[in-house]
Amino acid sequence: MSDPKIEGYEFKPGYKGMARDTASDQTMFKGVHWGKAMMWIFLLSDTFIFSCFLISYMKGRGSTTVEWPNPSEVFALNVGGVPVPLLLIAIMTFVLITSSGTMALAVKYGYERNRKMCGWLILATALGGLTFVGMQAFEWSKLIHEGVRPWTNPFGAPQFGSFFFMITGFHGTHVSIGVIFLSIYAYKTLAGHYDTGKRGWFTSMKGNYVEIEILGLYWHFVDLVWVFIFAFFYLW
Amino acid sequence: MDETKKQDQTSTHKIGIYLWIWGLLFVLSFCSYMVDWYQFQGLLRWSLILIFMFLKAGLIMAFFMHLFWERYAIVNVLLWPMTAIACFVGLMVAEGKYTLFSRFFYFFVGGQ
Numbered sequence: 001m002s003d004p005k006i007e008g009y010e011f012k013p014g015y016k017g018m019a020r021d022t023a024s025d026q027t028m029f030k031g032v033h034w035g036k037a038m039m040w041i042f043l044l045s046d047t048f049i050f051s052c053f054l055i056s057y058m059k060g061r062g063s064t065t066v067e068w069p070n071p072s073e074v075f076a077l078n079v080g081g082v083p084v085p086l087l088l089i090a091i092m093t094f095v096l097i098t099s100s101g102t103m104a105l106a107v108k109y110g111y112e113r114n115r116k117m118c119g120w121l122i123l124a125t126a127l128g129g130l131t132f133v134g135m136q137a138f139e140w141s142k143l144i145h146e147g148v149r150p151w152t153n154p155f156g157a158p159q160f161g162s163f164f165f166m167i168t169g170f171h172g173t174h175v176s177i178g179v180i181f182l183s184i185y186a187y188k189t190l191a192g193h194y195d196t197g198k199r200g201w202f203t204s205m206k207g208n209y210v211e212i213e214i215l216g217l218y219w220h221f222v223d224l225v226w227v228f229i230f231a232f233f234y235l236w
Numbered sequence: 237m238d239e240t241k242k243q244d245q246t247s248t249h250k251i252g253i254y255l256w257i258w259g260l261l262f263v264l265s266f267c268s269y270m271v272d273w274y275q276f277q278g279l280l281r282w283s284l285i286l287i288f289m290f291l292k293a294g295l296i297m298a299f300f301m302h303l304f305w306e307r308y309a310i311v312n313v314l315l316w317p318m319t320a321i322a323c324f325v326g327l328m329v330a331e332g333k334y335t336l337f338s339r340f341f342y343f344f345v346g347g348q
Contacts, residue, residue, distance in 0.1 A: 014308060021309035029309060037310075044314055051321045055328050062332035065339050072272050090269045097265055101258035104300045111248045213302075220300045224293055231289035235272055236282070 033210045036217070043221045046174075050225050053170065054232055057163040069155030071234050075139070089234050092135050093226065096175075099128025100223040103216050110189070110212035118212060119190035125219060126182035129175050136172045140165075164233070171229055174222050185215050249305075257299045264292045 009030050012020055024030055029037050061068055072085035079087065106121035143164070147154045150162040188194065188207065197206040268288040271281060298304040303311055 011307065018308035018312060021307060029307070032307075032310070040310060040314060044317060048317075048321070051324070055321075055324055058325070059328045059332040059335070062329070063335035063339065065336070065343060072275075086269065086272050090265075093265050093269070094262065097258070097261045100261070100296065100300060101254065104254045104258070105251070108248055108251065108254060217301055220296055223300075224296050227289055227292045227296070231268065231285050235268060235285050 033208075033214070035214050036210065039214045039217050043217065046221065046225075050167075050170070050228070053163075053167050054228060057167060057233065060159045060163060061157070064157045064159060066157040068157050069153065069160050071236075074143075074155055074160075075234060086234055088135060088139055089230065092132055092139075093230055095128050095132050095135070096223050096226050099125045099132070100220055102128065103219045107213050107216040110194070110209040113195065113209065115189060115192060115195055118209070119186050122182055122186040122189060122212070122215075126179050126186060129179040129182060129219075129222075133172055133175050133179065136168065136175075140168075167229060167233060171222070171225055174225070178219050178222050181215060182219070185212065253299060257295050260295055261292055264288050264295075268292075 009024070011017055011031060021028055021030065073083070075089050076083040076085045077087040078084075102121045103125045106118050106125060109117040109121060148161045148164070150165055152158045153161045188200075189212065192198075193200075193207040194209045194211070197208070199206055265288075268285060271284045271288070276284060303314070
């Protein structure tokens with residue numbers, strides 16, 4: 001999508017292009033920004049980490065002889081004395097999807113070199129992420145008050161707590177890191193670093209709007225992981 | 237300069253497609269929440285959860301992460317390793333069943 005032209009190399013779509021890509025000299029994915037390729041590779045490795053967590057959760061839950069806690073009761077919120085199942089989790093899901101949508105639009109406006117729209121949308125994404133982490137902190141403290149620990153809980157199988165804190169904690173860490181980077185990039189965008197090609201303080205390389213797409217890939221991945229956690233941990 | 241300008245135009249997509257996907261993600265999330273709300277049980281619950289999950293994941297990857305427009309080399313490098321995860325899931329389902337069987341056997345029947 002963002003791929004610049006390379007002299008003497010003509011990109012072909014479909015499997016022909018794939019064969020040329022994988023058989024090409026010096027580098028694969030010719031013309032793809034190195035940061036984008038590396039972000040994809042990183043996300044692939046991250047996929048394996050989250051898969052291992054979810055698979056160990058599946059195995060732990062599937063092999064315990066004690067009743068597994070019912071998530072729709074454990075994660076219910078009392079609204080006016082009536083317990084509403086998974087209310088907080090549903091709101092968290094919608095917040096994360098909203099922030100994913102604003103990020104997708106930020107990437108689009110980045111490619112149109114619309115500095116203001118892009119920057120404000122990244123900031124909105126960061127705010128969504130912050131809201132998500134805040135609600136997660138609330139959920140954690142609520143469960144800890146109710147006596148959920150990594151080694152025990154009052155609802156059922158003792159493994160529940162360790163899987164819950166491990167999986168949602170690792171995902172929450174990803175969201176928090178994402179919020180930090182979103183804030184940095186919102187500043188960089190709004191300050192016009194990508195229009196002037198100002199060099200970054202860390203890598204000292206010239207800025208470009210492709211960085212917004214790379215950041216977007218990370219943020220969408222965080223949303224993607226939540227889709228699986230929501231399905232397997234909260235709904236199953 | 238002309239060249240880059242032309243490319244800038246082809247490299248963005250209409251805003252409508254993002255809004256559509258965004259809306260669909262909301263609808264699908266709402267549907268998966270309704271699975272819990274109405275307390276569907278058994279095979280119906282599991283299949284609905286999986287269908288909505290894979291639809292959401294597919295939409296995010298294909299359109300928000302641009303895989304639909306991406307070159308085949310990247311798509312294949314990313315998606316083929318998922319078969320390894322699927323194999324791992326299969327192995328651990330079998331392993332989990334065996335562990336559960338052993339626990340039942342030794343907890344309740346005894347090891348003699």
